[in-house]
Amino acid sequence: MTDQISFPDAVQWAVPFFVAAILAEFLWIAVKGKGGRYETRDAVTSLIMGAGNIASGFLLGFIAYGFFMWLWQITPLDLGTSIPVIILCFVLDDFRYYWVHRFGHRIRWVWANHVNHHSSQHYNLTTALRQPWTYTFTLMMVVRAPLILIGFHPAMVLFVGGLNLIYQFWIHTEAIGKMPRWFEAIMNTPSHHRAHHGRNARYLDCNYAGVFIIWDKMFGTFVPEQENDRVDFGLVHNIGTFNPLRVAFHEWVGIWRDATQPGLTLRQRLAYCFAPPGYSHDGSRDSSEQIKAKHLARHPEDCGTPGFEHFDKKLPTGQAERV
């Protein structure tokens, strides 16, 4: 069993590239007069969230790494570090990313960590760096366990995970319209990821891909960006703070307040923690399905169009339901 394997921390080495690319995008927008928007406090908040993410990695990364190294000690398998193995690890880790990301939108406990990445109403390269601080608390590192148990070294798994994040940096832009058709068919692109960041009913819970968009196509979560439904970036309920501490922890506070209110059953308390975002014991909030149904009640002409394929066309206005 090989223990002493070292891979570079790709994300740290990419920091100069991130800064240069942000400046390039800013200049591009300034010169062209289109292709996105920048706002000072929004961008600063995003950048501080990115710095905090690196800091949280320094402070808490040992927990995940210790877990991975323990798995590495107990597994009898070792696939080595050849180039084909690294490529295979990259692809499988992207598959892992798809599911963690999907859980991040469908399980409130995981959403509490991921929500801050969606909390900007802007969509530019600084938004890519609006990263969470609390990933360790979600325990989503367990989703990586199979990769290590089948023989991928933990250092390699973390390395390809870093490459995955770096890939996703450039797709956070409005400056790029559509890529060539073959590329759009296979890869995650600015267009696909813009849709993912949309708060429009159509785009809720779609396009979870990291690098390869094929996972969304395989599992029925792909929604192409529509020319007639411009993406409105942000959260369904946009937050009103630029304070990074509030951005990082607001959903955790929300879970605490909801789950500890008096008079709830244990099932309701657990649902506030682990049900999809939008759950409420008294029906006072809307889930993404209810938001889509309400949208179709106002716009029945959208029934059956991308993002609304699973809603019944035949029901009368106001009664659109998921089928």
Added chain:
Amino acid sequence: MPLEILLVLVVGGIAGITLLLHLTGHSEPFVLTPETARAQWLRHAPDDTIIDVTISNDRHAALVRTETGAGLLWSFGADTVARHLLDFDWIERPEGFEIQFHDFDTPGTLIHLDEIERAHWRHLMEPE
């Protein structure tokens, strides 16, 4: 990467980008008109039916009366944030009203109002 170099890159990068954005005029708040206030409110609360909209003189806040009650819309950087006036306190300040929402993700906002509009807003915001 050595930690000192990473630190310099991160701090220098954030400071440089902040300065660049501010000096090139990217700190200006969203300016509301009756039309944009209506559009922005419906963007945040698409199920609502708006009765009327009152814009503050500085055009950075709007009181929106809907069929389900009043709400506050205000500039938030280059964008807006909206909240129904359901669970909130308001404190009179020399500049206007400080609205405090009991909400960790939206603690509150300061609405700048002159003496004349202050009485009108007070009347509109009183629970019916």
